[in-house]
Amino acid sequence: MDMTPFILxxxxxxxxxxxxxxxxxxxxxxxxxxxxxxKPVFEAIxxxxxxxxxxxxxxxxxxxxxxxxxxxxxxxxLFGVQLVFSFTGLVVASCFYSLPFMVQPLQNGFESLNPxxxxxxxLAGKSKLQTIWHVALPNIKPSLITALIITFAHTVGEFGxxxxxxxxxxxxxxxASVAIYEMVEVMEYGKAHIYSAIMVLMSFLVLLxxxxxxxxQKKVGIV
Amino acid sequence: xxxxxxxxxxxxxxxxMILDVNVDIxxxxxxxxxxxxxxxxxxxxxxxxxxxxxxxDIRVEGKSWKSLPxxxxxxGFVFQDYALFDNMxxxxxxxxVHEDKALAEKLLALTELTGxxxxxxxxxxxxxxxxxxxxxxxxxxxxxxxxxxxxxxxxEKMRIKLQDEMVKLHTxxxxxxxxxxxxxxxxxxxxxxxLVLEQGHIIKDGSKNEVLKQEQKTVYRL
Numbered sequence: 283m284d285m286t287p288f289i290l291x292x293x294x295x296x297x298x299x300x301x302x303x304x305x306x307x308x309x310x311x312x313x314x315x316x317x318x319x320x321k322p323v324f325e326a327i328x329x330x331x332x333x334x335x336x337x338x339x340x341x342x343x344x345x346x347x348x349x350x351x352x353x354x355x356x357x358x359x360l361f362g363v364q365l366v367f368s369f370t371g372l373v374v375a376s377c378f379y380s381l382p383f384m385v386q387p388l389q390n391g392f393e394s395l396n397p398x399x400x401x402x403x404x405l406a407g408k409s410k411l412q413t414i415w416h417v418a419l420p421n422i423k424p425s426l427i428t429a430l431i432i433t434f435a436h437t438v439g440e441f442g443x444x445x446x447x448x449x450x451x452x453x454x455x456x457x458a459s460v461a462i463y464e465m466v467e468v469m470e471y472g473k474a475h476i477y478s479a480i481m482v483l484m485s486f487l488v489l490l491x492x493x494x495x496x497x498x499q500k501k502v503g504i505v
Numbered sequence: 506x507x508x509x510x511x512x513x514x515x516x517x518x519x520x521x522m523i524l525d526v527n528v529d530i531x532x533x534x535x536x537x538x539x540x541x542x543x544x545x546x547x548x549x550x551x552x553x554x555x556x557x558x559x560x561x562d563i564r565v566e567g568k569s570w571k572s573l574p575x576x577x578x579x580x581g582f583v584f585q586d587y588a589l590f591d592n593m594x595x596x597x598x599x600x601x602v603h604e605d606k607a608l609a610e611k612l613l614a615l616t617e618l619t620g621x622x623x624x625x626x627x628x629x630x631x632x633x634x635x636x637x638x639x640x641x642x643x644x645x646x647x648x649x650x651x652x653x654x655x656x657x658x659x660x661e662k663m664r665i666k667l668q669d670e671m672v673k674l675h676t677x678x679x680x681x682x683x684x685x686x687x688x689x690x691x692x693x694x695x696x697x698x699x700l701v702l703e704q705g706h707i708i709k710d711g712s713k714n715e716v717l718k719q720e721q722k723t724v725y726r727l
Contacts, residue, residue, distance in 0.1 A: 396588055398588035399588045401575070401584075405578075407602070407645065408601075409576065417592070
């Protein structure tokens with residue numbers, strides 16, 4: 283059995299989770315602390331991928347990343363990188379698609395913190411960065427784990443956007459979900475079953491680990 | 506000497522009021538701020554700590570704190586709800602403020618918490634948490650110790666114990682202290698001076714005997 287689509291899916295999910303964590307952490311922190319009137323606008327924009335059909339999101343990402351666009355042209359001319367129908371393009375598209383799954387749990391976690399705890403850290407002489415790293419993040423562990431794992435799992439399960447932006451290039455953009463779609467198309471149901479069963483099992487284990495971890499954290503809090 | 510001049514509009518129970526406080530606090534003294542809810546007591550402490558913006562001129566030992574962020578002010582703050590770092594042990598809460606193990610051990614010994622040093626703070630009782638919070642506030646050896654109703658969430662036995670420990674720490678370190686309290690008994694036990702705030706203004710200022718006697722007379726007249 284060819285495991286390349288799974289390896290590609292995990293590589294894509296791992297990179298997306300890492301990049302999104304770096305980008306979404308300051309953004310979620312800002313959303314949780316700001317009283318700016320523009321906050322709902324940013325919240326709505328970052329939540330758009332949840333409600334938009336993947337084809338709509340995929341179409342616009344395709345338009346923005348194509349070599350004819352300013353961004354796509356910039357990357358193509360300067361670095362020789364083609365953002366559509368390439369693995370790099372898939373990572374960029376996945377970062378848009380999975381953004382709310384990283385931002386929302388982190389924002390909810392930060393908002394649930396006692397603000398006096400953060401103020402106590404500032405009064406102890408700590409900067410905002412030190413406070414986020416040493417006080418805020420360790421105290422929102424369940425939200426942090428949820429954000430990381432759900433973003434990873436959601437990216438592994440991504441299909442519509444991946445197909446539109448990456449197509450199905452073997453060893454490059456043909457991830458597990460796309461491979462299953464193609465197997466069904468050519469009626470290779472046996473293979474499709476095996477691939478699908480692996481996806482179901484992995485998704486279940488990921489979700490189970492999140493729930494077990496969150497329950498264990500609650501128990502620690504009760505003692 | 507700590508010189509405080511603060512002006513800040515506040516939303517009070519009877520509409521907008523101006524917190525207007527102009528007072529000098531003697532170095533090493535223990536001052537209790539009393540007053541009804543919504544009179545501006547907590548806001549006064551928060552402005553002193555730099556946690557809220559206001560038109561303020563605060564001078565400590567001649568140095569202006571006007572443009573200093575909370576990180577740069579030499580302040581220890583005890584919150585009513587403890588605000589401990591739940592992910593840390595008792596000792597880690599103290600060392601996070603300042604890596605001085607000897608001072609942490611001294612403070613824990615003074616407040617009889619040595620045996621709990623390695624315990625996670627989440628597992629402590631309210632009284633123990635408030636004692637840790639007090640020790641943590643002293644870790645920077647602050648110029649000004651601010652306490653916002655530190656006794657209000659505790660039962661009587663615990664309140665008396667914490668009061669005794671506050672006296673011990675104040676005697677040991679001589680830190681200029683401002684404490685917001687509703688508790689006349691605690692104020693009498695701890696204060697050198699009492700300020701009474703009403704609608705953002707100081708309406709009484711004097712020694713504990715003067716102020717508390719006046720308060721008693723007012724209560725009897727009522």
